[in-house]
Amino acid sequence: MNTTPDVKEAAVDFGHIVDSRPLGVLTAPSAAAVQELLCFAAPHGLPVSARGGGQALFGQGQAHGGYVVDMAALNEVRCAPGERTLTAGAGASWHDVVRAALAEGLTPPVLPDHLGSSVGGVLSTGGFGGSSHRHGLVADQVREVEVVTGTGEHLTCSPDRHPDLFRAVLAGLGQCALIVGATLALVPAPTHVRRYRLYHDSPHTYVADQRRLARDDRFSHVTGQARPALGGGWQYMIEAVAPYTDQPCFRQPTADDELLVGDLDHDRDTEEIADLSYAEYLHRLDRDERLLRATGEWHRPHPWLTLLLPEAAVSSFVSALLTEDAQHGLRTCGTVQLRPLTGRNLHAPLLRRPAGELLCLLSLMRTAPPDRPGVVRRLVAANRALYERSRTVGGVLHPVAALPMGPDDWRSHFGPDWPELVRAKDRYDPHHILTRGYGLWA
Ligand SMILES: Cc1cc2nc3c(=O)[nH]c(=O)nc-3n(C[C@H](O)[C@H](O)[C@H](O)COP(=O)(O)OP(=O)(O)OC[C@H]3O[C@@H](n4cnc5c(N)ncnc54)[C@H](O)[C@@H]3O)c2cc1C
Secondary structure (H helix, E strand, O other), rough: OOOOHHHHOOOOOOOOOOOOOOOEEEEEOOOOHHHHHHHHHHOOOOOOOEOOOOOOOOOOOOOOOOEEEEOOOEEEEEEHHHEEEEEEOOOOOHHHHHHHHHOOOOEEEOOOOOOOOOOHHHHHHOEEEEOOOHHHHHHHHHHEEEEEEEOOOOOOOOOOOHHHHHHOOOOOOOEEEEEEEEEEEEEEOOOEEEEEEEOOOHHHHHHHHHHHHHHHHHEEEEEEEEEEEOOOOEEEEEEEEEEEEEOOOOOOOOOOOHHHOOOOOHHHHOEEEEEEHHHHHHOOOOOHHHHHHOOOOHOOOOOEEEEEEEEHHHHHHHHHHHOOOOHHHHHEEEEEEEEEEEEHHOOOOOOOOOOOEEEEEEEEEEOOOOOOHHHHHHHHHHOOOOOHHHHHOOOOEOOOOOOOOOOOHHHHHHHHHHHHHHHHHHHHHOOOOOOOOHHOOO
């Protein structure tokens, strides 16, 4: 068992808000090592959490008074092109997954925007990407998962094998088992994409266009942002992507810009159109990450909040929050992401979502100044206020957030699915040792 410097590293995460040292860190070279630790920890009631890419925001992967399992060594990726599947260790990053899949001309149908997170970490929260309006969650593409439960059972689960555990693991916040590997479905990858950036002055026209794009499948990827406008106020940008394959014998007609965006309500004078290789598109955030690391922003506190809103509430909810004093810092140190989603394509049962056909994922991705704990406290309190307000319009939390939550909050979050989660917890982690950083249990 390692103690330093891994223990110091395991005490922090991307959020840089909660800081709790575990007793030790296990660098897991195999599922058997994870099993051994859990068999030891369970009867002693010692907390255990997995750590993948360390991108948690509020200590959700920390293990106060217990052990963190560093999954980094479980990073093998094997592609089975004939079966159109890929099997990845939980500690593999999405960079590793993309590399192996693209080498065979294949791709997962949904990928998180940022490829630095781990397979296990993203599957445990669900995982949204640019194509989620068509294909749902990253977790919805999983064929089977290899796990070690809180009692140390090493099991493979799928819709047919241990289906209750399969349902409890995907988007299950690490509550019933630690994921050690997963088999994902793949589809043929395009070689290129045409990317459109379409700017709107009004949230109403933006939402109306997003609604149209979420419904009609003309683009493979659709996402968007609210951005500070020159001279004050905000503008709204849709980023939409149409794939094509650039091989002489398969060449598809060049995307017809007029057909794709001619009926939308954006400002035609400012639209930006670019052709990129598909690989360039998938790695689009790498440059931003390098920049944020170089400026130090990457290592500052990140009091982020992620909410799922019913589409009908988006325009007024977002307009109101952008003018609030509490959200002032978003203009200079934040990104406001607005991702359109279709409810019928989201399948993982533990992913809570608002009722209705069309939804929007709202992510407030902001950075707070270092050494200003008062500012961070204020922003975490503002997250709570926004979360409460979102609930009054039918919104729900997406648990990638800097937001303290207690057992009562979670019971109401999971609503009708709470009893099934409790049953799975009693069966697979009766000592309540797994992933306690979310605060689900007293
Ligand atoms: C810059 C950035 C961009 C992001 N972009 C997206 C995006 O586009 N789409 C999206 O959906 N999310 C996105 N996220 C959120 C991120 O994917 C989730 O927070 C994810 O859980 C991080 O996984 P990790 O392994 O990197 O983090 P970790 O901090 O290591 O883990 C996060 C949580 O998952 C648990 N966990 C980790 N590994 C396992 C495992 N093997 N088994 C069970 N539980 C495990 C941890 O205990 C912890 O609770 C982004 C986050 C950041 C910081």
